[in-house]
Amino acid sequence: MVIDNVIEPFLYVRKIHNGYPPALGRQRTYDYFDKYTFLCEMYDEDADEVKELVLNFFPFDNSIQIIDSSKGRNLVKRVQLPPLKIEMLQIGNIVNIFSRLLYIKDCAPATRKELYHNIQSTFALIKPVPPSAHGKIITFIMKKDFRIVRMKNGKVSKDFAKELYKNLSGSNLLPIVIDYITSGEVIGLELVAPDAVKKWRECLGDTDPVTAAPGTLRRLYGENKVKNVAHGCNTVEDANQMLNLFFGYENGVPRIPFRATYENCTCCIIKPHVIIEGNLGAILEQIATSKNFSISAIAMFSVKLADAKEFFEVYKGVVPEYEAMSIHLAEGKCVALEVKCNNPNINCVCEFRQLCGPRDPELSRQLYPDSIRALYGKNIVHNAVHCTDLAEDGQLEVEYFFKLLAND
Known part of the structure; x- marks a missing residue:
């Protein structure tokens, strides 16, 4: 389905709007469109079928319009919807439009260029820190405008740890790091943001908390080079590999088992x-x-x-x-x-x-x-x-x- 066939052309406007959109952490004056356009799917219980719809979001007055693409007509005429925020409009999300649940499948090329320029996923691992620190670390991450799209706790094997720290191969530090990472519970996260791999490493700070920049995660909560709170990948390729190893399944079984005990x-x-x-x-x-x-x-x-x-x-x-x-x-x-x-x-x-x-x-x-x-x-x-x-x-x-x- 081609989205542009069922929508009117975009109109350019210029507007000062500090902090918009918050999900992407922008704070500037810039040119942008009068609306953002998304391809969605909705399950119609009455017809027992999945409908393809176009959702237009107008940022100036927080209004929406829904077009039934198969019939080329409005399913919902333009109306304000204050509960809907720009940060909810992410590909893969589900949004509630007047009790209709729309799965955001894709977006128009111009919307992708404007909202999702250089959006990446990266893998983050919270090391075996005290559980009382987990909340502080998650809050730090979210305040840095990362979206958390996958998250679970687990225990990792030495093989996983060796793959995670393959850049330390041959270093005397490697056995110490592996012993620490496998000694307790960790939390794995998929973080999404513009240039996420580089951004996450900058938020972490230097390996040694003593020399890490003020305000970085390791400077705030790290103890030493090994117990330095969290890990970050160096490249997009490494991040994708570790995301698959941590969150992936093999023969229907999660590679990193869930930690639930189902008792008391x-x-x-x-x-x-x-x-x-x-x-x-x-x-x-x-x-x-x-x-x-x-x-x-x-x-x-x-x-x-x-x-x-x-x-x-x-x-x-x-x-x-x-x-x-x-x-x-x-x-x-x-x-x-x-x-x-x-x-x-x-x-x-x-x-x-x-x-x-x-x-x-x-x-x-x-x-x-x-x-x-x-x-x-x-x-x-x-x-x-x-x-x-x-x-x-x-x-x-x-x-x-x-x-x-x-x-x-």
Whole structure:
């Protein structure tokens, strides 16, 4: 399908707009188009078919237009949609347009040139640092305008470590680095940004935290040349290889296994709006630094609407927000956690619900102002996190993500 066949020509305008678009970290005066155009797919339940649609986004007034490309007519006439932000319009994302879920498959050449110039993926590895530091590191990454599109914790083999540090081949430092990397839990991330490989290495700073520039990650949190917080690849080719080794599958089995234990646990789902708003790291830090809990497994997922409805099925006909809850879980990346109590005598599900607070963030702010939902929730649907309701469902909900969806 050729997008330009079903849209009117782009109009050039000049406008001062500091910090636009935020997802790409631009802060300048520049020429850009009056709209950005995306090729999308939408599943039509009534017709039981996938429709190809064109989504036009007009940045001046945050309005949208949807065109049914097969019929050449408007499906949604131009209308303002304040909840839709430019940073949501990334290829591979799902966006919610008046309860229609559109998968962004591609974009017009001019939109690609303007919004996605030199966009790259790179592989980042958080080394075996104390779990209390994970949230701070994730917050640092997101404040540097990286998008996290894949994420999970794991333990790596010596073969993986040797491939990761092949540039140290022959160095006396290599055995020490390999022993450290394989000694504990790591977190792998796929980071997306303009010129991501170079940018991530600049954010890391020098190998030695002592000589790293002020404000770099290693200067802030590193101990020495080996325990220097995180790793970055030198080239796009190396990054792609390590992304495949860390996140890839072999014969249907993940090369780096998920860390979920499915025992004495509860499930926490950090919702898409939290990730878009940059609060993922803060919530991870709040959980990890609480005296009662530890995060044993973490992974980022894209959830299909049918799966979201199945996961929330217990709420169907019980809470009026069931449909909206399902749509929100499916409209962006979410992060699933297996959470354990440090005290095995405590009911993990019930105790963790207290840390999250009541479903309604307004009620949380009144009763438990330091709870997760009080701090990061907006309303009953966008209430920051889902947490298991019933004690007997903790393991089942963890299994739904780390067994069923992980192998889907």
